[in-house]
Amino acid sequence: MKQMNLLQAINSALDLAMAQDERVLCFGEDVGAFGGVFRATSQLQQKYGQQRCFNTPLTEQGIIGFANGLAAQGQLPVAEIQFADYIFPAFDQIVNETAKYRYRSGNQFNVGGLTIRSPYGGGIHGGLYHSQSPEAYFTHTPGLKVVVPRNPEQAKGLLLAAIRDPDPVLFFEPKKLYRAAVGPVPEEDYMHPLGQAEVLREGQDITLVAWGAQVQTIEQAADQAAELGISCEVIDLRSLLPWDQETLARSLRKTGRMVINHEAPRTSGFGAELVASLQENCFYSLEAPIRRVTGWDTPFPLALEKEYFPNALRTLDAIQACLDD
Template structure:
């Protein structure tokens, strides 16, 4: 076991994958000798050469188009989009090419070796162009997998699994945890499952569900709830597409209540899909309406960032309301 932060875990996973398989290549804006804006690819160009870790022009559509081509030829490209906010110029390539490549050929060819890494989320005073959480756009797209790690161990294990996955993967990394999340990481080669949620805390009164950086928010809210004798079960969804319906349903059947927390705006967010699915399966077991604690339906504000965020206090208040309904 080695203690490291989330950024180091991402770097180590890339290093290990590149060492194991010469088809793995990393590229994006400034990812070469500079190591990217967050230094996630530091040292990889020096170790593996400019033909396997290199800079691209500042064109997100071009980065993903190039990645699609490489993956179609049997490579395993790990393409970095510098901020999730900048992924929109590549939207057509991702949803109309990457996601549909296998389907349109009747499984004769695919881009299954492709991973798109991108830092998402707020909490770093980045304003409206460096703080967005755009996962909901992509969970609507059949043919993709969408993953979000919460800590260094999850980042390493899920990224290794993503690179080996036969489907194209969007890998959203919570940027505010890059250096803030530190933990013990098993340096074995075992990847983590790509389609299963994890129950990180058992409880009996309410199920709390989130992913990525919001898991820390849930844990703080659960501590406050515990002081009110409210027992919280906490689940990290990890995989947003596909998502682990069975684990979530099993938990809600036990607790009778559900709160979903995400940083993205409320309207059209992943929480709505989860709530609809849960009420379909658990309607007669629910003791209260399903709660959603999410970002606001506004552009991400700089001056009012704290008011915008779905923090532990908003979550705690929602827990109390739900349990006392």
């Protein structure tokens, strides 16, 4: 085990994947000698050469179009979109090409070897164009997988699994945690399963669900609730598409109450899908309506970033309100 921050864990995963399979290529804006804007690909070009780790033009649509072509030819491209806010110029390539390539060819061709990495979310005072959480747009797209890690150990295991998965994966990295999250990470190769949530804490009174950086928030809220005698079950969703309905439903049937926390705006956020699906399947186990604690339905504000975040206090308020229902 070695202490790593989230960036170092991402770099370690890429290094291992490139060392073990020469088909793995890393590319994007400034990812070569510069190592990317956050240095996630630092030293990879020096180690594996310019043919396997290289810069692209500043064109997100071109990056993903090129990645689709490589994946269709059997390569394992790991394409970086420098900020998730700028993934939208590539939306057509991801939604209409990446996600549908296998289906439209009748399984004769696929781009399943493609992994798209992108820093996402707020927490670095990036303002409205460098702080968005666009995961819900892509969870509406059959043919993709969407993954968000919560800490360095998870990031490495999930990224290695994503690179080796037979389906195209969108891997969103909470930039708020890049250097703030530090923990022990195995130096050797390992993988965490995609599509499987993780129960981090057992509880009896209420279930708290989040992904990415917001997992820390619900853990803080659970600690505060414990001081009030409230027992919280804490779940990291990890994979949003596909998401682990069985684990969440089992927990909800046990506690009868749930709070879902996510950083993206409330309206049509992925929490709404969780609520709808779980209430369809667990209605008779509910003791209260499922509550959501989310970002606001506004552009991400620079000056009011702290007020925008669905923090532990807002989560604790939701927990108490749910228990009072």
